[in-house]
Amino acid sequence: MPALFQISEPGESHAKEACTTGAVGIDLGTTNSLVAIVLGDGKPRALAVDEGSTLLPSAVHYGEGGGPGSVVVGREARRRAADFPHDTIISVKRFMGRSSADPETRRLSPYRFAPGESGVVRFLVDGGRVVNPVEVSAEILRALRTRAEERLGIRVQQAVITVPAYFDDAQRQATKEAGRLAGLEVLRLLNEPTAAALAYGLDKRSRGMFAVYDLGGGTFDISILQLQEGIFEVKAVGGDSALGGDDFDRALAEILLEGRQRTPRLVREAIDAAKAAKEELTRAEKVEVFGRTVTRAELEGAIWPLIEKTGVAVRRALKDVGAKIDGVILVGGSTRVPLVRRYVRELFGMEPLADIDPDEVVALGAAVQADLLTAESPQHDVLLLDVTPLSLGLETMGGLAEKLLLRNTTIPANATQEFTTFADGQTGMDIHVVQGERELVADCRSLAKFTLSGIPPLPAGLARVAVTFQVDADGILSVTAREQLTGVSQTITVKPSHGLTDEEIERMLLSSIEHAEEDVQARLLIDNRVEAQRILKATEKQLQQNGDLLLPEERTQIEAQMAALMLATQGTDHHAIHAEIEKLDHASAEFAQRVMNRGIERALKGHSVGEFDQSEMSPHAKKAYEALRDK
Amino acid sequence: MLDKFALLGVPQGFDEPEGLDEKFRELSRKLHPDRVPAAQRLRAVEQMTSLNDAYKTLKDPVRRAEHLLALRGVQGEPKMSPEFLEETLDDRERLEQAKTSGGSVEELARGVREKRDQTLAAVRELVQRGGDLAQAAELLARMRYYARYLDEVEGRSAEI
Numbered sequence: 001m002p003a004l005f006q007i008s009e010p011g012e013s014h015a016k017e018a019c020t021t022g023a024v025g026i027d028l029g030t031t032n033s034l035v036a037i038v039l040g041d042g043k044p045r046a047l048a049v050d051e052g053s054t055l056l057p058s059a060v061h062y063g064e065g066g067g068p069g070s071v072v073v074g075r076e077a078r079r080r081a082a083d084f085p086h087d088t089i090i091s092v093k094r095f096m097g098r099s100s101a102d103p104e105t106r107r108l109s110p111y112r113f114a115p116g117e118s119g120v121v122r123f124l125v126d127g128g129r130v131v132n133p134v135e136v137s138a139e140i141l142r143a144l145r146t147r148a149e150e151r152l153g154i155r156v157q158q159a160v161i162t163v164p165a166y167f168d169d170a171q172r173q174a175t176k177e178a179g180r181l182a183g184l185e186v187l188r189l190l191n192e193p194t195a196a197a198l199a200y201g202l203d204k205r206s207r208g209m210f211a212v213y214d215l216g217g218g219t220f221d222i223s224i225l226q227l228q229e230g231i232f233e234v235k236a237v238g239g240d241s242a243l244g245g246d247d248f249d250r251a252l253a254e255i256l257l258e259g260r261q262r263t264p265r266l267v268r269e270a271i272d273a274a275k276a277a278k279e280e281l282t283r284a285e286k287v288e289v290f291g292r293t294v295t296r297a298e299l300e301g302a303i304w305p306l307i308e309k310t311g312v313a314v315r316r317a318l319k320d321v322g323a324k325i326d327g328v329i330l331v332g333g334s335t336r337v338p339l340v341r342r343y344v345r346e347l348f349g350m351e352p353l354a355d356i357d358p359d360e361v362v363a364l365g366a367a368v369q370a371d372l373l374t375a376e377s378p379q380h381d382v383l384l385l386d387v388t389p390l391s392l393g394l395e396t397m398g399g400l401a402e403k404l405l406l407r408n409t410t411i412p413a414n415a416t417q418e419f420t421t422f423a424d425g426q427t428g429m430d431i432h433v434v435q436g437e438r439e440l441v442a443d444c445r446s447l448a449k450f451t452l453s454g455i456p457p458l459p460a461g462l463a464r465v466a467v468t469f470q471v472d473a474d475g476i477l478s479v480t481a482r483e484q485l486t487g488v489s490q491t492i493t494v495k496p497s498h499g500l501t502d503e504e505i506e507r508m509l510l511s512s513i514e515h516a517e518e519d520v521q522a523r524l525l526i527d528n529r530v531e532a533q534r535i536l537k538a539t540e541k542q543l544q545q546n547g548d549l550l551l552p553e554e555r556t557q558i559e560a561q562m563a564a565l566m567l568a569t570q571g572t573d574h575h576a577i578h579a580e581i582e583k584l585d586h587a588s589a590e591f592a593q594r595v596m597n598r599g600i601e602r603a604l605k606g607h608s609v610g611e612f613d614q615s616e617m618s619p620h621a622k623k624a625y626e627a628l629r630d631k
Numbered sequence: 632m633l634d635k636f637a638l639l640g641v642p643q644g645f646d647e648p649e650g651l652d653e654k655f656r657e658l659s660r661k662l663h664p665d666r667v668p669a670a671q672r673l674r675a676v677e678q679m680t681s682l683n684d685a686y687k688t689l690k691d692p693v694r695r696a697e698h699l700l701a702l703r704g705v706q707g708e709p710k711m712s713p714e715f716l717e718e719t720l721d722d723r724e725r726l727e728q729a730k731t732s733g734g735s736v737e738e739l740a741r742g743v744r745e746k747r748d749q750t751l752a753a754v755r756e757l758v759q760r761g762g763d764l765a766q767a768a769e770l771l772a773r774m775r776y777y778a779r780y781l782d783e784v785e786g787r788s789a790e791i
Contacts, residue, residue, distance in 0.1 A: 228652075228656065229656055230660075231656050231659060231660070373665060383660055383663055383665060383666065384665070385659060385663075409683070409687065410683040410686070410687065411683070412664070412679050412680045412683065413683050413684065414680050414684070472676065473664055473676070
């Protein structure tokens with residue numbers, strides 16, 4: 001017996017696809033993360049995902065037991081940070097793609113580190129669990145995904161994730177890996193300032209040369225973009241991947257901690273107090289924290305050297321572009337600090353734009369790009385042309401870096417250079433890929449090392465090896481080395497020297513299965529909610545069109561069951577929703593049969609197809625209907 | 632050899648072709664991997680890579696001139712004259728002196744910038760009047776030296 005909802009949804013599979021999956025934009029920030037989506041009206045919106053706020057603090061707390069539910073993300077995690085400084089990872093973005101040997105790593109944190117195979121940072125958290133930054137970031141992404149799904153009642157499987165323009169290859173790879181681990185198809189890694197410009201550009205329909213000054217929690221980016229005829233061309237990027245509002249907090253915390261015995265807990269509390277004081281001081285002239293008075297002048301004195309550091313990158317980017325700037329866009333919560341605004345105004349000689357919430361603007365732009373990349377007819381006709389943030393090169397004789405692709409080259413891009421052997425009979429060549437602007441390899445970032453073997457033994461200088469760099473639209477590099485005579489070649493997608501090994505990625509994917517149970521629960525809830533909405537709508541429609549087939553008591557019964565289902569969807573128990581769906585199904589079965597019979601009767605009487613709306617039928621019902629009609 | 636002027640649909644010439652930016656944007660809109668169906672994406676990445684490269688070449692006066700000479704059959708690394716090499720050593724020495732003694736680097740840079748502009752003008756003259764292209768190539772090769780010199784001076788002042 002066909003249930004009502006089965007004959008109700010036109011073009012079922014297609015319709016379900018269109019209204020139950022979505023591509024979102026995610027700003028995976030150092031301090032806060034956000035998720036946004038472009039809805040039917042073409043406007044991007046940030047979703048409230050944490051206690052009514054669009055900002056999800058990028059904090060992950062690993063609680064007791066390690067079972068499902070022991071991982072807490074967001075405000076709740078942040079609240080636990082003071083009590084559990086070791087088990088609550090904050091500002092994990094700073095550790096992405098970083099080596100545990102990096103001095104920056106140790107300087108930063110109250111965390112306990114675990115030794116590991118490949119130099120990747122590993123945090124030791126509650127119960128002896130060991131997690132790496134990619135896994136911690138994946139928890140944040142997973143929280144954003146599931147909370148967005150709950151809010152929207154749709155599945156979220158695709159995302160554009162933003163990264164600081166200045167992120168190097170290792171940091172980009174790590175971010176992409178985190179997305180994969182969170183069950184997301186990463187459509188694109190988008191540079192944050194570019195995303196911000198996208199959000200502004202659509203708003204203002206403007207053209208010209210724009211500078212985006214992006215000072216977030218942990219990173220500083222400067223980008224110069226040209227906007228013309230719907231094309232955003234990134235002209236230059238620069239920045240500092242370890243400079244941001246967190247440093248302001250720490251600088252102020254240093255003052256608060258003067259003359260005190262430092263414990264991890266006290267340091268954490270001082271940093272929190274400093275953060276609160278900093279925010280308060282954007283409005284007030286002085287504030288009481290940590291048992292003392294802090295004036296705005298004191299704060300400004302502490303952070304001035306940090307703010308000045310941004311000027312270096314800005315001047316270099318301006319020089320790279322060599323053109324007049326028409327507007328300056330402020331991005332990132334740290335641009336709320338009055339001293340920062342003053343500095344930017346002086347640096348560029350103009351009043352900066354800040355009409356879109358600087359915390360949300362990046363996520364909004366990412367949502368626009370996600371829409372551009374997935375919608376069959378995107379809401380906006382815009383194309384982004386981005387650039388490589390840092391020069392890419394190879395180590396040559398004497399430890400020098402030979403640059404193949406210069407920074408600010410528009411991507412996708414490639415470059416080829418030939419090298420020759422330097423010893424007689426040499427059959428192998430070491431390829432060392434580096435990233436950075438400095439002359440010496442030792443001063444650049446080492447990305448990968450591999451050996452091309454099988455070169456025919458020839459006198460020195462005769463064998464020729466062509467090395468080709470290809471950078472894709474995500475800014476990720478692959479390198480091919482090819483010996484010209486024999487055609488021996490080798491290609492690698494660059495895995496950073498201190499990045500994750502394949503085994504580690506494997507292990508992470510396996511351990512993410514531990515989360516599978518939670519994921520399944522969340523998924524079932526969403527699926528059932530979506531299903532319930534469909535049935536409710538369908539029943540509603542049939543009541544309107546064919547209500548005359550029912551006795552008043554029958555109608556009341558169906559309506560009561562609809563109300564019960566509606567109530568169940570408000571809850572989070574997917575079993576309950578499912579049970580109510582079945583009950584409504586049952587209650588309306590007889591009605592469905594009558595509707596069906598009416599259709600068949602009409603068909604047999606030779607009414608035209610137009611009189612009975614076929615699009616209302618399931619494929620199954622349609623077939624039956626057509627079979628009858630043909631007779 | 633791939634004619635990058637033809638790829639962008641602009642006439643060959645020493646000066647920046649008129650409408651180059653518009654052509655680039657028009658082709659980007661057509662070829663960019665973001666704008667094509669998934670099945671064509673791999674090819675689009677290749678095409679866009681070539682387009683980006685061609686545009687970069689034609690936007691830069693020195694690269695554009697080098698490409699033009701290559702299209703006209705001038706091949707291989709030109710031999711630099713001993714006089715020029717001597718001149719470069721002198722320039723370097725003066726730069727080092729200025730740095731160690733704290734003298735004005737800017738004045739030296741201005742001198743080199745002037746030489747650079749004069750050299751490029753001379754190349755233009757040779758190319759447009761149908762002069763000795765081998766000589767033009769030798770002059771053009773000097774541009775790299777000037778660029779490196781100026782990078783060092785300006786790069787440093789930008790770092791400060």
